[in-house]
Amino acid sequence: MNNIYFISDIHLDPSNSEVTDKFINFMLEKSSDMKELYILGDLFEFWIDDKYDIVQNNIIISTLNRISENGTKVFLTHGNRDFLIGKKFTKITNIEILPENYILNLDNTRVLITHGDLLCTDDIDYQKFRKFIRNRITLKIFNLLSNNIKTKVASYLRSKSKKITSQKPDNIMDVNHDTVLSFYKKFKTNIIIHGHTHRKNIHETQDGRENYVRYVLGDWHNAPSYIVYENRKLELLDI
Numbered sequence: 001m002n003n004i005y006f007i008s009d010i011h012l013d014p015s016n017s018e019v020t021d022k023f024i025n026f027m028l029e030k031s032s033d034m035k036e037l038y039i040l041g042d043l044f045e046f047w048i049d050d051k052y053d054i055v056q057n058n059i060i061i062s063t064l065n066r067i068s069e070n071g072t073k074v075f076l077t078h079g080n081r082d083f084l085i086g087k088k089f090t091k092i093t094n095i096e097i098l099p100e101n102y103i104l105n106l107d108n109t110r111v112l113i114t115h116g117d118l119l120c121t122d123d124i125d126y127q128k129f130r131k132f133i134r135n136r137i138t139l140k141i142f143n144l145l146s147n148n149i150k151t152k153v154a155s156y157l158r159s160k161s162k163k164i165t166s167q168k169p170d171n172i173m174d175v176n177h178d179t180v181l182s183f184y185k186k187f188k189t190n191i192i193i194h195g196h197t198h199r200k201n202i203h204e205t206q207d208g209r210e211n212y213v214r215y216v217l218g219d220w221h222n223a224p225s226y227i228v229y230e231n232r233k234l235e236l237l238d239i
């Protein structure tokens with residue numbers, strides 16, 4: 001149990017056993033080597049309410065439970081699909097929720113980990129929607145709805161977002177480079193790890209004397225991948 005792992009955008013869905021199996025197999029295979037596991041958002045395809053979704057996803061919950069009982073410390077960043085993961089979930093899985101931007105210290109190197117949607121500032125409609133839906137008052141009202149209505153609202157929003165994303169030009173859905181640069185500077189880091197865009201890659205940039213590296217994790221439906229921090233090196237690998 002020596003190394004640190006990062007995964008993102010697994011998009012687990014109780015009706016998709018293929019990706020569920022992939023996830024469970026990965027955990028069985030790698031967890032004995034995981035000192036820490038960072039899940040950078042969109043672990044689930046959708047998550048509306050702990051009360052309801054914990055039951056739906058009991059296989060995943062018990063897998064996560066098992067690995068944390070075996071000694072892996074698991075951390076989670078909320079994604080845009082599962083930002084409603086709450087305290088009940090964290091309590092029964094022993095997972096710690098991280099803030100939306102989190103600085104990790106890897107042998108005295110600062111690394112920013114984040115879901116990635118905050119970097120996609122060209123998508124103005126999405127950023128507006130994000131602000132609205134993540135607002136505390138909106139969430140309070142949402143939480144008062146019955147489960148049935150919550151599910152309907154969530155599935156409406158999902159279909160709407162799918163329709164919009166399919167009509168948007170490709171570049172709008174990716175990160176904005178000025179925003180990325182501003183994040184390096186704001187968080188005083190030269191390394192960012194994120195997911196969300198489903199564009200698995202490593203991007204190196206130079207600005208003045210600084211070298212910056214951005215690791216993008218792939219999604220588990222198209223490009224299942226993970227990052228491992230081993231022997232003081234980050235490596236992006238396929239599954």
Ligand SMILES: [Mn+2]
Binds near residue numbers: 041115117195197
């Ligand atoms: Mn996402």
